[in-house]
Amino acid sequence: MKEVTAFIKKEFMHIFRDRRTTLIVLVMPVVQIILFGFAISTEVHDAKVDIVGDPGDPSVQQVVRSIRHNRYLELGEFLNSPSEVNGRIRKGQTMAAICFEDRFDVKLAKEGTASITIISDGADPNSAQIVTSYIKGVIASEQFTVSSSMTGGSQAMRPNVQLMYNPAMNSSYNFVPGVMGLILMLICSMMTSVSIVREKEMGTLELVLVSPVKPFWIILSKLTPYLVLSVVNFISILLLAVYVMDVPVNGSLALLSLVALIFVGSSLGLGLLVSVISSTQQTAMLLCGMGLTMPTMMLSGLIFPCESMPVALQLFSDIIPAKWFIIMVKKIMIQGAGLTSIIKELGILSGMMVFLLWFSIKKFKTRLS
Amino acid sequence: MDGQTAIKVEGICKSFKETKALQDINLEIKHGEIFGLIGPDGAGKTSLFRILTTLSLADSGKASVNGLDVVDGYAGIRRSIGYMPGHFALYQDLSVEENLNFYATVFGTTVAENYDTIKDIYSQIEMFKDRKARDLSGGMKQKLALCCALVHKPDVLFLDEPTTGVDAVSRKEFWAMLGRIKDSGVTIMVSTPYMDEASLCDRIALILAGKIIDKGTPADIISRYPHRLFAIRGGNMFRILKELKVHEGIIRCSSFGCECHVAVTDNGPDASSLLDILEKSGMQGCRVEAIQAGIEDCFIGLS
Numbered sequence: 001m002k003e004v005t006a007f008i009k010k011e012f013m014h015i016f017r018d019r020r021t022t023l024i025v026l027v028m029p030v031v032q033i034i035l036f037g038f039a040i041s042t043e044v045h046d047a048k049v050d051i052v053g054d055p056g057d058p059s060v061q062q063v064v065r066s067i068r069h070n071r072y073l074e075l076g077e078f079l080n081s082p083s084e085v086n087g088r089i090r091k092g093q094t095m096a097a098i099c100f101e102d103r104f105d106v107k108l109a110k111e112g113t114a115s116i117t118i119i120s121d122g123a124d125p126n127s128a129q130i131v132t133s134y135i136k137g138v139i140a141s142e143q144f145t146v147s148s149s150m151t152g153g154s155q156a157m158r159p160n161v162q163l164m165y166n167p168a169m170n171s172s173y174n175f176v177p178g179v180m181g182l183i184l185m186l187i188c189s190m191m192t193s194v195s196i197v198r199e200k201e202m203g204t205l206e207l208v209l210v211s212p213v214k215p216f217w218i219i220l221s222k223l224t225p226y227l228v229l230s231v232v233n234f235i236s237i238l239l240l241a242v243y244v245m246d247v248p249v250n251g252s253l254a255l256l257s258l259v260a261l262i263f264v265g266s267s268l269g270l271g272l273l274v275s276v277i278s279s280t281q282q283t284a285m286l287l288c289g290m291g292l293t294m295p296t297m298m299l300s301g302l303i304f305p306c307e308s309m310p311v312a313l314q315l316f317s318d319i320i321p322a323k324w325f326i327i328m329v330k331k332i333m334i335q336g337a338g339l340t341s342i343i344k345e346l347g348i349l350s351g352m353m354v355f356l357l358w359f360s361i362k363k364f365k366t367r368l369s
Numbered sequence: 370m371d372g373q374t375a376i377k378v379e380g381i382c383k384s385f386k387e388t389k390a391l392q393d394i395n396l397e398i399k400h401g402e403i404f405g406l407i408g409p410d411g412a413g414k415t416s417l418f419r420i421l422t423t424l425s426l427a428d429s430g431k432a433s434v435n436g437l438d439v440v441d442g443y444a445g446i447r448r449s450i451g452y453m454p455g456h457f458a459l460y461q462d463l464s465v466e467e468n469l470n471f472y473a474t475v476f477g478t479t480v481a482e483n484y485d486t487i488k489d490i491y492s493q494i495e496m497f498k499d500r501k502a503r504d505l506s507g508g509m510k511q512k513l514a515l516c517c518a519l520v521h522k523p524d525v526l527f528l529d530e531p532t533t534g535v536d537a538v539s540r541k542e543f544w545a546m547l548g549r550i551k552d553s554g555v556t557i558m559v560s561t562p563y564m565d566e567a568s569l570c571d572r573i574a575l576i577l578a579g580k581i582i583d584k585g586t587p588a589d590i591i592s593r594y595p596h597r598l599f600a601i602r603g604g605n606m607f608r609i610l611k612e613l614k615v616h617e618g619i620i621r622c623s624s625f626g627c628e629c630h631v632a633v634t635d636n637g638p639d640a641s642s643l644l645d646i647l648e649k650s651g652m653q654g655c656r657v658e659a660i661q662a663g664i665e666d667c668f669i670g671l672s
Contacts, residue, residue, distance in 0.1 A: 006474035017462045203458040211475045212448040
């Protein structure tokens with residue numbers, strides 16, 4: 001047992017004596033979560049919207065007033081014709097324009113219908129879509145009041161959308177679980193594999209293997225420090241999420257911790273596997289970066305929803321542990337789900353952990369190649 | 370246990386893809402002796418060391434250390450040997466003391482418990498105990514590595530090219546230390562590319578391209594040298610070599626630093642006739658002297 005303690009102590013020395021490693025392990029998670037939480041967000045704030053139409057029209061004034069009060073939209077300029085919109089969008093002076101038909105109010109009063117056109121910048125489809133939907137929302141609510149005031153209360157059928165769990169469409173609800181998965185995986189698999197491969201490369205593993213310490217204990221003592229650091233990171237991410245990002249932990253904290261622990265276990269297994277395969281630190285880094293981090297970012301549902309992927313990619317995404325972890329974290333943190341509703345994902349992830357750890361420990365060479 | 374076999378190697382073969390690193394190696398190393406494995410780079414020294422230290426597996430053949438088979442008994446061997454790899458294999462970012470403590474603990478002992486074993490060497494680097502291993506000089510790194518290999522009182526010590534890249538003074542010191550370690554009853558197997566270190570071993574084996582070309586005590590090997598040998602000094606070495614190579618009765622001439630060693634058949638030319646040959650071809654001022662063969666001459670003779 002003393003041997004293992006000495007090993008773990010030595011491993012911590014390696015981590016804290018190398019400033020870059022310390023930085024990666026302890027500072028990067030905090031920076032990432034803050035970056036994703038604040039800077040990199042899919043929400044659109046203060047999008048400028050131009051109005052084409054007669055400013056004197058009561059309906060136009062109604063819409064202008066709502067845009068002024070909307071916290072996501074900002075009023076741009078009044079334009080005389082839709083042809084001016086193109087130039088303004090191209091120069092980045094506005095995000096979108098609402099074009100009212102000529103003599104909008106008169107037509108509406110006479111015929112009961114008048115058309116509004118929304119022009120937005122398709123070069124940036126994501127934001128365009130979001131801004132358009134904001135504008136639609138504004139117009140829809142105005143239409144209701146307009147039409148009700150005009151026709152005396154006959155209400156058209158109108159869907160009432162209610163977003164459960166995340167009424168404000170806060171994007172950190174999506175990013176916090178994703179980034180948590182990404183960081184835990186990065187720390188566990190990349191740092192572990194690099195630290196083992198470094199010993200291979202420096203030849204220190206040669207000497208350690210000649211010692212009477214069983215390879216299993218060598219592996220265990222290599223993994224323990226990164227397990228501990230993951231716990232630290234998990235706690236700091238959670239604190240940041242709750243107190244800075246306003247992401248709630250609606251479900252049980254104990255269950256969330258258990259899920260995280262199992263995910264960390266499977267990531268450590270992955271790291272060990274990478275270290276068995278690669279013989280240089282560069283290979284290990286590349287394997288972790290391209291082979292683990294990229295697929296995790298792309299396919300775990302962190303950026304692109306899994307449901308909209310081609311079937312082949314969906315199947316591939318099923319073997320990524322982070323996918324299951326992120327699903328569970330969302331369910332526990334945001335939906336407040338209990339054990340029964342995540343039992344399937346938990347089972348899959350536990351299976352992955354057991355397999356990865358078993359397989360890589362079995363493959364770990366007790367001799368040099 | 371004196372007189373018994375500490376390391377036994379029988380018919381060991383090892384190949385890496387096309388390269389035959391070791392071919393039918395047979396060795397027997399007795400308890401308490403310094404056994405030298407002498408050969409140039411790439412001869413297979415490290416491959417043999419790795420097999421004996423249970424770090425790699427032979428393709429065929431058997432080997433045992435302290436009576437334990439290197440394959441089946443590897444766990445037992447790992448408890449009773451000390452190993453110093455050919456490259457510096459300690460943790461560069463740990464200090465001298467931390468490295469030593471780490472290896473002591475990993476081998477199930479403490480520095481204090483075995484301080485006697487390493488005192489002789491450790492006392493020379495103890496003043497730098499807080500210095501990081503990466504900041505040590507070559508000679509000090511060597512001493513630290515030796516301390517780490519010795520700290521658990523091994524029965525057998527494997528030293529793979531311990532003196533490569535170490536200055537002449539440190540090399541001499543190092544061999545003196547090995548002598549004292551041997552006196553404490555440790556069997557030492559050491560490899561080196563330096564022929565002049567051969568005479569410091571009790572017994573040696575010459576290895577070349579994966580084959581043992583001769584083995585025995587250094588004196589035995591030298592006494593088996595079959596030819597008369599002359600050293601020639603002065604003059605243009607290149608011309609001397611060129612002139613003598615084609616001459617009858619001369620088996621071989623090879624340059625040894627600023628000398629040229631000439632192996633001559635029994636009825637070949639003697640010192641004065643060699644001088645004649647050189648003077649006839651216009652090379653004045655050379656000195657020719659009959660010499661005793663060294664290990665290097667034997668090595669060249671056998672290769």
